[in-house]
Amino acid sequence: MSSSQSREPITIEDGFKLIDAAVTKLTRIIEGKPEPPFLPEEYIGNYTIVYNMCIQKPPHDSSGPLYEKYGAILQAYDKLTILPSIMEKHDEYMLREVSRWWEINKIMVRWLSHFFYYLDRYYIARNGIPSLTVVGMTCFRDHVYEKVHFNVKQVVIALIHKEREGQQIDRALLKNVLDLFVQNGMGNMERYEKDFEDFFLTETNSYYSRKASSWIQEDSCPEYMIKAEESLKKEKERVSHYLHSDTEPKLVANVQTNLLVLVAKQLLEKENSGCSALLRDDKTDDLSRMYRLYHAIPQGLEPVAVAFRLHVTAEGNSLIKQAEDAATSGIVEEQVLVRKIIDLHDKYMAYVTDCFQNHTLFHKSLKEAFEIFCNKKVAGSSSAEMLATFCDNVFKKAANDKSNDDSTIESTIDNVVKLLDYISDKDLFAEFYRKKLARRLLFGKFSDDHERSILTKLKGQFGGQFTSKMEGMVTDMQLGKDQQTGFEEYLKNANTGKPKGVDFTVTVLTTGFWPSYKTSDLNLPLEMVNCIESFKAYYEIKTKHRRLMWIYSLGNCNLTARFDAKPIELIVSTYQAAVLCAFNHTERLTYQELIDQLNLSHEDLVRVLHSLSCAKYKFLKKEPASKTISKTDSFEFNSKFTDKMRRIKVPLPPVDDRKKVVEDVDKDRRYAIDASLVRIMKSRKVLPHQQLVSECVEQLSRMFKPDIKMIKKRIEDLITRDYLERDTENPNTFKYVA
């Protein structure tokens, strides 16, 4: 409209007067006072004044003074208008004022920047000084923000406290105010953090610390956890409503520390409602909540896992104690105990997989707990022995009672393998198991499927070496059947004829697979001798270079005893049969005569005679009729004996070989330790004592937990045998002697 080039330069005085008038009008408009808006000409006119003043030729080029003027206008506005208005008010009203003037200021700066825009384009760019917007913001910050932020912060925090206590507050207002803090940082979060957030977090800290103290006294663990969960939820909402997102992690950590971490011990150990009680009462929801809450905290799950482990250990220990108390006369009811332990395992494994989301920390806790009580002795029986006896009973029962379906047996087998993992003396288990397996295979029915099934599972878990002997035993039984068929063919075809009407079965055992048995030079009755001879002949034809060793102590025999009243079939062991047959030719025999005739050891003969004359069935009459056998006794066939049964099984009680098993295992362990030590030293050549011991323990841990003293003793033995020597410089180090 008007030409850009006026004839007369505008003086600073005049220019400033025009600008001031424009500013006054502007402030009235933006403060909402009645004022007609700027007309386009007025708007352009304001811009033009500045423009002209800038491009005027010196000495009237007024860019510098105009820049100063711009700053002065805003400063005056801040100091004289904005600040006093804010300072008049208090509390929420003050916040509203602050919010209002902040908006106004933004508009002011924007409009003024438009007026003074020409400065931005050239003067500012050329001189590298802050832009108009920056000047505007800085002005507000220095003259308003700096003066009021403290009080504002106090009010904000007070309001937040109100909201925490359940009252409604103006969230939008808070959002605006806090945004103001952020903006006044002018590019970084320092103002927000230092002038607000730090105080906020301190206040939060003491708030939740107080809450924690009172809740922990009054509430049960589940109630407390619900409150904690609720608090965390609310605080996160708070962030989304008006706090800056940067605050969230700090806030959450703060609340968690106060509500969960610092009180963890008290909370988890609360009587009647803590972790232990929840597990006991099967409160899966509460336990899942516990997991959720503590999982979010770094290393937060550890106290929970510890509480879990302690609880399971206590449960296990009480089962052990129950069994100990119930063990009358030293006999443990291992069927009951093992079943209970299996059930305990299933129960707590369920918690691990469900409530605790299969977390490794809880698997570990469960394992540690079981390892503690599964290795305790009960009334003198080791857990290894009890587990072996348990298996034995399960299999014996299953073989006799076909109604048990396979799946129950299979799941029992799985449980046994799991439990064995917790037992440290696995080699002891193997030995007991082997002894009992032998009895199962040789005396009575057994299920080939079941036996093989458990061996396969044990092999899978513990390696082939663990099960090789037992597998050999089971295979022997299979081969034995084929062998027997062959023998019977031989007897039919060969002209030796069947040994005088005696049916005869032989089981050939491979030495090395089976436990070692004592042989005895029992003098067999004639009928039996023939049987032995015929088998020997057959075996020599079938195989060369093999020697047979006859173990009569494992054999059994069906005899028909012709008592006066009626004949009764007796199922007895070979030893017992030999003793009874002795009376075929004589009515009466003394102990000494029997010893001479039969060539049994005293121990064995006493046992046999006792079972035939002093036990439930008295097939022999003893003189004198005392309860025990003495070397001066004499015996007579009791022809007067009778019973309603036509068939009687007379068990020969087995010798208690627990001591022997333990001794054998100890001996094997000594060899194993020696071998391990030599192996380690051979490869390492030089090794300090402690490392040698720990590597040895590590190597052997799959089978048993070696006693440190035993290892030391073996090392000394190896020194004496010149396998190892001490280092002359350092006696705590050993060297391998090639």
Next chain:
Amino acid sequence: MPRTASKTTKKRSKPYTVTSSDTDPVPSASSKTKKSSKENDEKYKLFNKYANTSSGVIDPEGIEKLCSKLKVSHTDIKILMLAWKMKSERQGYFTKAEWRRALKALKVDTTKKLKKALPELEEQVRKPLNFADFYAYAFRYCLTDERQNCIDIETICQLLDMVLGSTFRDQVDHFVDYLKIQNDYKVITMDQWMGFYRFCNEISFPDMTNYSLELAWPLILDNFFEWMREKQA
């Protein structure tokens, strides 16, 4: 080659002469030969004073005689030290070569001079470097058989008393008590023997605060340590 004429066996036996002529294969310069042979004569004269003429060695009886001349008991540690000095291989017997070795080292050729040299010998042996060697020697000296490598408890107790009694009285007394009542070990090996010496030197006694079961001390010392602790409680 000197003819061997010994009737008795001893481990790692070296041939030794019965004849009185010196056939010791010691290289010596010809100028010194006359002097050394004169010295050797003296030593051999002395040797013959105590030696058993038929066996050609100083036997236990001869040693007794020697001891009474030296005015020391035959259980005195100085005799054992003398045996060490001469590297005697068989307990109770000194050979000519061994005798010569010791007397040469001590620079003596009469009983009187020998007697005077004994205290000095003891001082020398007690020096730490020598004593460790002597201590080990004492054990080997008591072994009676080539194949044997351990000594029974009773002998060990006496030996400990003799060898360590004056320097580590306390430890020896307690350890000997322990050895007598424990049943784990009926004999002591060289490793255990040396272990005890190390124990005396390194571990403060009787508090034993710097002993540790984690280290490689022989098991018998671990057991001794635990036994002591129990007693002190």
